[in-house]
Amino acid sequence: MEEIDAVIVGGGVTGLASAAAIAEGGASVCVLERHPRPGMDASTHNSGVIHAGIYYPPGSLKARLSVEGARELYAFCARRGVPHARCGKLIVAVDRQEAERLPDLEARARANGVERLAIVDSGAIRRREPRAAGVAALLSPDTGVVEPEALVLALGRTCANAGAHVLTGTSLIGADESSRGLIVRTERESILCQTVVNAGGVFADHVSAMLGGESFAIHPCRGEYAELAPARSGAVEALVYPLPDASGHGLGIHLTKTTRGRVLIGPTVRHQQSRHDYESGRMALEGFLAPARRLLPELELKDLRLGGSGIRANLNPPDEPFADFLIRRDRLNPRIIHAAGISSPGLTACLAIGRLVASLI
Ligand SMILES: Cc1cc2nc3c(=O)[nH]c(=O)nc-3n(C[C@H](O)[C@H](O)[C@H](O)COP(=O)(O)OP(=O)(O)OC[C@H]3O[C@@H](n4cnc5c(N)ncnc54)[C@H](O)[C@@H]3O)c2cc1C
Numbered sequence: 001m002e003e004i005d006a007v008i009v010g011g012g013v014t015g016l017a018s019a020a021a022i023a024e025g026g027a028s029v030c031v032l033e034r035h036p037r038p039g040m041d042a043s044t045h046n047s048g049v050i051h052a053g054i055y056y057p058p059g060s061l062k063a064r065l066s067v068e069g070a071r072e073l074y075a076f077c078a079r080r081g082v083p084h085a086r087c088g089k090l091i092v093a094v095d096r097q098e099a100e101r102l103p104d105l106e107a108r109a110r111a112n113g114v115e116r117l118a119i120v121d122s123g124a125i126r127r128r129e130p131r132a133a134g135v136a137a138l139l140s141p142d143t144g145v146v147e148p149e150a151l152v153l154a155l156g157r158t159c160a161n162a163g164a165h166v167l168t169g170t171s172l173i174g175a176d177e178s179s180r181g182l183i184v185r186t187e188r189e190s191i192l193c194q195t196v197v198n199a200g201g202v203f204a205d206h207v208s209a210m211l212g213g214e215s216f217a218i219h220p221c222r223g224e225y226a227e228l229a230p231a232r233s234g235a236v237e238a239l240v241y242p243l244p245d246a247s248g249h250g251l252g253i254h255l256t257k258t259t260r261g262r263v264l265i266g267p268t269v270r271h272q273q274s275r276h277d278y279e280s281g282r283m284a285l286e287g288f289l290a291p292a293r294r295l296l297p298e299l300e301l302k303d304l305r306l307g308g309s310g311i312r313a314n315l316n317p318p319d320e321p322f323a324d325f326l327i328r329r330d331r332l333n334p335r336i337i338h339a340a341g342i343s344s345p346g347l348t349a350c351l352a353i354g355r356l357v358a359s360l361i
Helices: 013-024 061-080 102-111 122-128 148-162 201-211 230-235 286-295 346-360
Strands: 002-009 029-032 089-093 118-121 136-140 144-146 165-167 172-178 181-186 190-198 219-228 239-241 254-257 263-266 304-314 326-329 336-340
Touching (some): 002 013, 002 181, 013 029, 013 148, 013 190, 013 336, 061 148, 061 346, 089 122, 102 136, 122 136, 172 201, 190 201, 201 336, 219 230, 230 263, 254 286, 263 286, 263 304, 336 346
Parallel strands (some): 002 029, 002 190, 029 165, 089 239, 190 336
Antiparallel strands (some): 089 136, 118 136, 172 181, 219 263, 219 304, 239 254, 254 263
């Protein structure tokens, strides 16, 4: 039987960043990833936004790790040649009533340590986004975009350089306690380890159960996208958001210009049972038009086409507005460290999450 210090279950950005950080500390590490390639679930089905840390309750892990993680991610992307842009974002108030909410949002962001924010008027909106609506906006110059696929590849290379092995096409199927550690079982082999990190994304609750850890529930929440037709992508310069959704489950359908120049419209919020279903019952294109036109009034249905979708690994059920990341040791089995409930801003925060996980070992 193979013996190793740490097994990471899940080869998305959380698992890869954790594996790299642990291996860089000198431990032997392998990542189990059920898909043929790393990062095929949420890590490449998202908006690719590097969040500044504006929305999250002060003191939460989401607030702290997005602020720290964004700084680290910009530096990492520059060092490793990952396409990214510090393009800035406008959170747009479309009327006076909405504008009254901007100072609270700004105060929350400042409490989280977000710097260089400003509330700007309609003239400043138009200078950055000539076609956008809005009477005022919160400008966040340090919000940006990253190419998620390239980030996953770069994290994979970082793991390899640090000596961490990524075993693709390898699912965790169970685990047994032994006097010498935890024996982690896959279809092909058993691995004896001292620590196992649960980075199973939307399956993290199943992974915890298979490892003999605490019971908790992930509430899958699909986010669907439309896109602007390529000929219309010049209508948006960077990132244009509405005021955040009162439900707390999304940031509101927004416009994201990706590193490749595509303009995404979304994501929507759709709670569902399935953790695999990206497609059935998708919102019709018409459903994207009204929220997109609040931000960009000139849009017409012919400018839109259907885009992709992703599934959020929420810890909060539909009727609860917020749940923090769950990053800590399991209370039943101290050999397990959870990095679970990594919904947005998990892409932004991945390097900071990895460092935190490594510090727990
Ligand atoms: C629609 C949407 C938009 C988003 N937009 C943004 C954004 O703009 N900015 C941002 O910062 N964040 C965003 N996020 C969040 C971000 O994508 C996630 O926080 C991040 O990708 C989580 O990474 P992860 O590694 O934890 O999960 P995942 O990428 O889902 O990885 C988990 C991995 O575990 C593997 N796994 C599960 N069970 C097993 C098993 N039994 N054995 C082996 N492997 C297993 C899976 O195959 C999977 O690859 C968005 C998410 C969604 C869904």
